Amino acid sequence: MRGLTDLTIADARAQLRAKKISSRELTQAHVDAMARCRELNAFITETPDRALSMADAADKALKGGDGGTLAGIPLAIKDLFCTEGVLTTAASHILDGFRPPYESTVSANLWKAGAVMLGKTNLDEFAMGSSNTTSYYGPVHNPWRKRGDNRPLVPGGSSGGSAVAVAARIAMGATGTDTGGSIRQPAAFCGLVGLKPTYGRCSRWGIVAFASSLDQAGPMTRTVRDAAIMLGAMAGHDPKDSTSVPRPVPDYEAALGQSIKGLRFGIPKEYRLDGMAPEIEKLWQQGITWLKAAGAEPVDISLPHTKHALPAYYIIAPAEASSNLARYDGVRFGLRVPGDSLDGMYENTRAKGFGAEVRRRVLIGTYVLSAGYYDAYYLKAQRVRSLIARDFTEAYRKCDVILTPTAPSAAFAIGEKADDPIAMYLNDVFTVTVNLAGLPGISVPAGLSADGLPLGLQLIGRAFDEETLFCVADVVEKAANFTAKPSLNG
Amino acid sequence: MLIDGKTGTWEIVIGLEVHAQVTSQAKLFSGADTAFGAEPNTQVSFVDAAFPGMLPVINRFCVEQAVRTGLGLGAQINLRSVFDRKNYFYADLPAGYQISQYTQPVVGKGTMAIDLPDGTSRDIGITRLHLEQDAGKSMHDQHPTRTYVDLNRSGVALMEIVSEPDLRSPDEAGAYLRKLRAILRYLGTCDGNMEEGSMRCDANVSVRKVGSKEFGTRCEIKNVNSVRFVMQAIEYEARRQVDLVEEGGTVVQETRLFDSGKGVTRSMRSKEHAHDYRYFPDPDLLPLVLEKLWVDGLKAALPELPDAKKDRFIAKYKLTPYDAGVLVAEKESAEYFEAVARDRKDPKLAANWVMSELFAVLNRKSVDITQSPVTAAALAGLLNLIENNTISGRIAKDVFAEMVDSGRDATAIVEEKGLKQVTDTGAIEKAVDAVIAANADKVEQIKGGKQQLIGWFVGQVMKGTGGKANPGMVNEILKKKLGI
Numbered sequence: 023m024r025g026l027t028d029l030t031i032a033d034a035r036a037q038l039r040a041k042k043i044s045s046r047e048l049t050q051a052h053v054d055a056m057a058r059c060r061e062l063n064a065f066i067t068e069t070p071d072r073a074l075s076m077a078d079a080a081d082k083a084l085k086g087g088d089g090g091t092l093a094g095i096p097l098a099i100k101d102l103f104c105t106e107g108v109l110t111t112a113a114s115h116i117l118d119g120f121r122p123p124y125e126s127t128v129s130a131n132l133w134k135a136g137a138v139m140l141g142k143t144n145l146d147e148f149a150m151g152s153s154n155t156t157s158y159y160g161p162v163h164n165p166w167r168k169r170g171d172n173r174p175l176v177p178g179g180s181s182g183g184s185a186v187a188v189a190a191r192i193a194m195g196a197t198g199t200d201t202g203g204s205i206r207q208p209a210a211f212c213g214l215v216g217l218k219p220t221y222g223r224c225s226r227w228g229i230v231a232f233a234s235s236l237d238q239a240g241p242m243t244r245t246v247r248d249a250a251i252m253l254g255a256m257a258g259h260d261p262k263d264s265t266s267v268p269r270p271v272p273d274y275e276a277a278l279g280q281s282i283k284g285l286r287f288g289i290p291k292e293y294r295l296d297g298m299a300p301e302i303e304k305l306w307q308q309g310i311t312w313l314k315a316a317g318a319e320p321v322d323i324s325l326p327h328t329k330h331a332l333p334a335y336y337i338i339a340p341a342e343a344s345s346n347l348a349r350y351d352g353v354r355f356g357l358r359v360p361g362d363s364l365d366g367m368y369e370n371t372r373a374k375g376f377g378a379e380v381r382r383r384v385l386i387g388t389y390v391l392s393a394g395y396y397d398a399y400y401l402k403a404q405r406v407r408s409l410i411a412r413d414f415t416e417a418y419r420k421c422d423v424i425l426t427p428t429a430p431s432a433a434f435a436i437g438e439k440a441d442d443p444i445a446m447y448l449n450d451v452f453t454v455t456v457n458l459a460g461l462p463g464i465s466v467p468a469g470l471s472a473d474g475l476p477l478g479l480q481l482i483g484r485a486f487d488e489e490t491l492f493c494v495a496d497v498v499e500k501a502a503n504f505t506a507k508p509s510l511n512g
Numbered sequence: 513m514l515i516d517g518k519t520g521t522w523e524i525v526i527g528l529e530v531h532a533q534v535t536s537q538a539k540l541f542s543g544a545d546t547a548f549g550a551e552p553n554t555q556v557s558f559v560d561a562a563f564p565g566m567l568p569v570i571n572r573f574c575v576e577q578a579v580r581t582g583l584g585l586g587a588q589i590n591l592r593s594v595f596d597r598k599n600y601f602y603a604d605l606p607a608g609y610q611i612s613q614y615t616q617p618v619v620g621k622g623t624m625a626i627d628l629p630d631g632t633s634r635d636i637g638i639t640r641l642h643l644e645q646d647a648g649k650s651m652h653d654q655h656p657t658r659t660y661v662d663l664n665r666s667g668v669a670l671m672e673i674v675s676e677p678d679l680r681s682p683d684e685a686g687a688y689l690r691k692l693r694a695i696l697r698y699l700g701t702c703d704g705n706m707e708e709g710s711m712r713c714d715a716n717v718s719v720r721k722v723g724s725k726e727f728g729t730r731c732e733i734k735n736v737n738s739v740r741f742v743m744q745a746i747e748y749e750a751r752r753q754v755d756l757v758e759e760g761g762t763v764v765q766e767t768r769l770f771d772s773g774k775g776v777t778r779s780m781r782s783k784e785h786a787h788d789y790r791y792f793p794d795p796d797l798l799p800l801v802l803e804k805l806w807v808d809g810l811k812a813a814l815p816e817l818p819d820a821k822k823d824r825f826i827a828k829y830k831l832t833p834y835d836a837g838v839l840v841a842e843k844e845s846a847e848y849f850e851a852v853a854r855d856r857k858d859p860k861l862a863a864n865w866v867m868s869e870l871f872a873v874l875n876r877k878s879v880d881i882t883q884s885p886v887t888a889a890a891l892a893g894l895l896n897l898i899e900n901n902t903i904s905g906r907i908a909k910d911v912f913a914e915m916v917d918s919g920r921d922a923t924a925i926v927e928e929k930g931l932k933q934v935t936d937t938g939a940i941e942k943a944v945d946a947v948i949a950a951n952a953d954k955v956e957q958i959k960g961g962k963q964q965l966i967g968w969f970v971g972q973v974m975k976g977t978g979g980k981a982n983p984g985m986v987n988e989i990l991k992k993k994l995g996i
Contacts, residue, residue: 104565117564124558126565228565235795263567264797342795345597348608349562353661364603364659391599391790400792 026051027191027512031095031248034194038084038094045084045094049077049138052096055192055512056140062163062510064186066101067109068141076138083136092255093136098193100184101142102149103129103239104228108139112230113147113157116375117356126228127260128197128239135255140193143183147377148347149204149232152449154182155436156379164212164433165190165508169474175433178208178449184242185212190511195243195252199229201236202335203429203453206465209242210428210478213467213504215249215495216242218453220486221460222267223253225260231346233339234265236457246466246495250274253488269486277489278496283317285494287481288421292328293452295430301471302427309425309468309479312501313494321421325413328455330406335454336447337390337403343380344387350375382443411459418484423494426452428465428478452480462488466495467504476506513681514722517754521722524750525730526679526715527639528688528742532671532702533646533710534577540645540669541568541611548708552651552662560667562606567796570595574669575800576810577701578618578643581671583811584699585638587622591804593642595797599790604648604661612672614791617642618800624695625819626687627837636688637676646670671702677716677727682743689713689739690841694818698843706737713742717749718763728753729763733777736770745770749777821846829859838867844881851888852895861895869909873916885916894922902926903933904983906974934981937989940973943981944989947972958994966990 026048029037037043053070073096080094104110104122111117125133133139146156153176154162162182164175166189177186181198185208188196198205200218209216217240224239231237241252254275259268289310294303310320352358352371359370376384390399417424429449439445456463462485465478479498483491515522539546542559559566582589594616597609619641625633648666652659673692679685693704693711704711713736718728733749736742748770753763768777816824818840825836825846840846845866853862870891874881894912897903903911903926914925926932934940947969948955958965966987973986 110564112564120564122563122565124563124565226565227567230564231796233795262569264569265795341792345599345609345790345792348599348601349564349606351601351603351608353603354561354606355563365601368601388790391792393788393790396790396792 027055029194030245031092031194031243031251032245034095035092035251038089041084045077045080045138046074048094049073049096049140052140052192052194052512055190059165059190059192059510059512062165062186062190063160064143064162064183064190064192065098065141066111066113066144066159066183069108069139070141072108073138073140076133080136080138090135090255091251092132094138095136095194096138096140097132098140098143098184098187098196099129100145100181100197100199102145102199102230103197104230105129105139105142108142110142110230111159112149113145113159114350114375114377114380115158115357116350116371120356122228124228127225127262128229128256130228131258132197132252132255137255140187143181143187143196145183146180146204147380148230148343149180149199149201149237150343150379150383151179152203152207152446153434153436153439154179154208155440156377158377161436162186163436165510166212166433166475167509171473173435175475176211176436176438178211178429178433180204181208181216181242185209185214185216188212188214188242188244189508192512195241195248197239197256198242199232199237199239200453200457201232201339202457203450205240205242206453206463206478206480207429207449209465210467210476211433213476213506213508214242214244215246215464215466215499216240217249217253217464217488217491218456218462219253219257219488220267220462221457222265223257223462223486223488225258225263225266227260227262227266233342234346235342236335236339238457246492246499247275247278249464249495250278250492267486272489274488274492277492280493281317282313282494282497285318285423285490286321286421287313287318287494288321288323288417288424290323290325290328290417290424290426292325293426295451299431302430302477305469305477305479306425306427309498312498313425315501316497318494323417323420323424325410325417325455327406327409327413331410331455331458332447332451334403334406334410335450335458336386337399338407338458340383340387341391341400342387344384344391347376347380347384379443407458410455414455414459414461414482422484423490424482426480426482428452428480432471432473432475432477456482461485462491464491464495466498466502468498468502469504470506474506476504513683515719515750515754517758519758522719522750522754523722523724524680524746525677525718525720525727526681526685526746527677528675528679528685529714529716530673530689530692531712531714532581532673532696532704534574534643534669534671535700535702536571536574536577536669538571538573539667540571540574540643542667544667546668548710550664552660552664554664556663556666560606560663562608568611568794570797570800571669574643575618575802577669578641578671579802579807580699580810580814581673581696581701582619582622582641583807583814584695584701584817585619585622585624585641585673587638587641588620589802589807590616590618590620591802591807592616593618593800595643595794595800596791597794600787602647602650603659604650604663604666606648606663606666610645610647611794611797612644613642624688624691626684626691628687629683631833631837634684636678636684639674639676641671641673644670644672677718682746685715685746686739686743689742691818694841694843698815698817706739709737712737715742715746715749717746717753719750719753719757728757729765731763731765731777732767733770734767734780741770741772744772744775745777748775752777829853829863831860831863835863835867839863842881848881848884848888852892856892856895857899861898862892865891865895869912885919886912890915890921897922897926901933901935901982903931904979906983907931907933907979931980934977935985937985940977940981940985940989941993943973943976944986944993947976948993955994958996963996966996969994
């Protein structure tokens with residue numbers, strides 16, 4: 023049933039409602055694909071039985087005409103979302119055996135809308151990484167290959183497993199989380215649409231925290247419409263998350279197909295990096311041409327503090343992480359490595375339970391919050407963060423949306439940047455500003471590199487203006503007509 | 513209090529940090545219950561146990577309680593305050609951080625008057641009050657090699673109330689704690705129960721030569737759990753510091769524990785690593801912003817507090833400042849007194865009875881006034897019988913004893929036992945005549961000027977009437993008949 027796994031969510035929804043297919047068939051096709059694609063290592067936990075029983079329930083609901091907006095649609099869940107009774111690892115050894123007795127708000131919202139869970143996807147450990155190579159459960163392989171080169175490539179990260187599940191036609195959509203680019207960069211590397219909503223749009227309750235002031239859940243799909251459908255189900259106010267915003271969720275699908283005539287889109291000059299790959303520059307120009315052709319107006323804008331974004335991010339995110347990860351101490355859940363004292367147990371457990379990248383960030387975070395360094399690092403980074411947010415506020419006086427590349431390069435080989443964390447951190451150069459400012463950003467597949475790898479364009483919107491993002495992303499999607507498929511798929 | 517040392521006279525400087533558990537059904541950031549004494553780990557939500565993905569949500573009522581406390585202390589209410597994380601590892605601190613308020617507390621500066629034993633009062637500065645979470649409890653005595661953790665207390669709301677270093681003696685420290693406790697209990701924001709740990713005290717103690725403007729190096733005595741122990745700990749610690757300095761030593765800034773068995777303070781085993789709490793604003797919580805109108809509403813609805821009540825008792829019931837102070841120290845005794853004194857011609861009588869007879873009984877039975885065997889209404893009934901001359905004060909004491917034992921009301925006891933006072937002039941005259949006739953020698957003496965014998969005569973007449981004669985009338989009739 024290969025045809026079924028190629029369907030978009032929107033198409034499958036129509037066929038399910040028209041009773042042309044059942045969720046059972048659709049889900050079985052994806053369960054089979056999941057089994058065929060194990061070499062990609064996209065999943066940490068597969069839940070085929072749960073998927074099929076959820077599919078049956080969805081079929082029943084559809085039959086009664088009361089299926090939700092995602093009734094019967096098989097999805098993959100990043101293994102950072104707590105799922106009741108199902109192993110939740112954050113791709114870390116330290117959460118060994120952790121089966122949460124609760125369901126995250128976002129995944130619960132999806133199940134309420136009738137969606138079906140295929141399993142829990144691999145990621146960088148605690149979402150810390152841009153290549154999905156820091157997982158305790160091993161690296162995820164990008165289903166795309168360079169032309170004439172069969173070396174495995176990274177899928178991007180941290181939501182690498184989710185990206186691969188959707189790109190390889192294992193899942194129709196997947197949840198991701200984005201702290202500095204963790205949805206948008208893997209979406210770009212895998213030829214997908216990936217949206218990081220405005221901070222506060224989706225509840226963080228039940229999502230394993232990395233950096234609380236930056237983390238935001240979002241959808242990863244193969245089309246803009248699918249992303250709009252998924253976000254509609256995921257978003258909403260949650261009284262259990264004090265940072266979730268009490269605003270009604272608009273009908274995001276209604277934003278698609280609207281004219282962008284007269285819309286002003288900003289081109290930030292600071293995003294034109296020295297030594298940027300020519301094909302990235304070319305892609306960007308292509309995006310400008312498409313939007314102009316659709317009647318939008320390009321505007322040169324300046325986001326002057328951009329160059330400080332990455333350093334500020336790599337202070338704030340590790341600072342919050344160092345504190346958020348203190349709860350993994352071997353006392354109440356997950357891994358415990360005994361020691362001859364309480365401190366000994368902490369040291370043994372955390373040394374064994376955390377991988378190198380997590381340890382690095384916990385150390386950085388601990389350092390920047392320490393007495394005597396707090397003002398110079400953390401406080402200064404927070405000031406930079408305010409300035410970055412102000413840059414955007416200023417820019418949005420002149421434009422309605424901002425267009426940039428999503429990442430400075432296409433997917434790279436596994437192990438290529440492993441020795442150089444700074445080179446790895448540079449992957450997020452176009453995406454972190456958006457998290458620091460709490461704005462929504464979407465990556466849309468826009469073309470292929472010379473090597474035949476997908477490249478993405480990023481659109482950044484005003485806070486809570488996901489509708490404009492979907493509307494403009496829809497235009498880019500149509501113009502790009504991205505039909506290429508990865509060489510490996512289910 | 514000053515300490516006379518070998519090298520001169522020393523002054524003690526004390527600042528107190530009180531952790532007061534907020535009276536509230538639910539914890540500060542979770543909906544879990546807060547009742548004391550539950551089975552271990554039965555009042556723990558996933559938030560309190562810091563499970564992955566759990567988030568704190570502020571309990572509005574706890575904020576209200578903190579603000580009301582601030583208002584009760586006449587302190588500045590900060591309309592914007594911030595919750596910070598205080599990071600440290602311990603087995604009973606599940607998240608690895610305590611949510612507290614560091615640089616921007618909900619309540620700022622205030623003052624509280626303390627009442628001193630000599631009847632004077634003194635204003636003590638309050639530095640701040642902030643909200644924070646309690647930690648759980650580590651139990652090291654349940655197993656030979658393991659420590660057990662009870663998280664029932666984890667996440668319970670505490671108010672940390674910090675005083676200025678304005679206190680100068682153990683007595684003042686005791687007065688401060690008693691007054692603070694009274695205010696908290698009047699407000700209903702903390703039950704003030706030190707044995708159950710709902711009020712705990714850290715004392716910062718230093719000494720300096722009288723006249724010196726500089727503060728000495730202070731030691732912090734942690735977690736003392738009764739007013740008496742706080743006073744003992746301060747006294748010991750101050751003398752220790754004076755002795756140390758006078759013998760050429762220096763006070764080291766450190767945390768000490770009070771050993772109540774031996775009455776000494778001891779240095780806590782020094783940790784290999786000094787704590788660096790790495791405070792930073794909790795990104796899971798937005799700044800706490802209060803509306804002025806809401807605060808004003810809370811202020812308007814505050815109950816009458818001890819100082820105001822004391823002034824009113826002095827003015828309205830003509831009590832001495834000392835009596836008023838004793839009666840308002842506990843909200844319940846003030847209420848009891850007022851229920852007895854209201855609409856009474858002689859409210860002072862009510863004060864005397866509550867403070868002497870009733871308090872003696874409560875003391876003997878070790879119960880507090882809410883469990884008094886004699887209700888305020890019953891005592892009022894007894895006092896009515898005194899005021900309308902049905903019984904004498906002396907008989908009233910016997911009736912009261914009977915009320916305590918049987919729980920019956922005064923009128924019934926007086927009726928049954930026939931204790932009604934004799935106010936019939938004829939009957940009293942008869943009894944007086946009998947006493948005069950039987951004691952001719954004493955009559956001679958008193959007429960001869962030994963006036964003090966009148967007491968003896970009154971006593972004899974009272975004895976003759978079984979104590980029921982009205983003593984005032986007996987006195988009067990005796991004087992008339994003896995011609996004195």
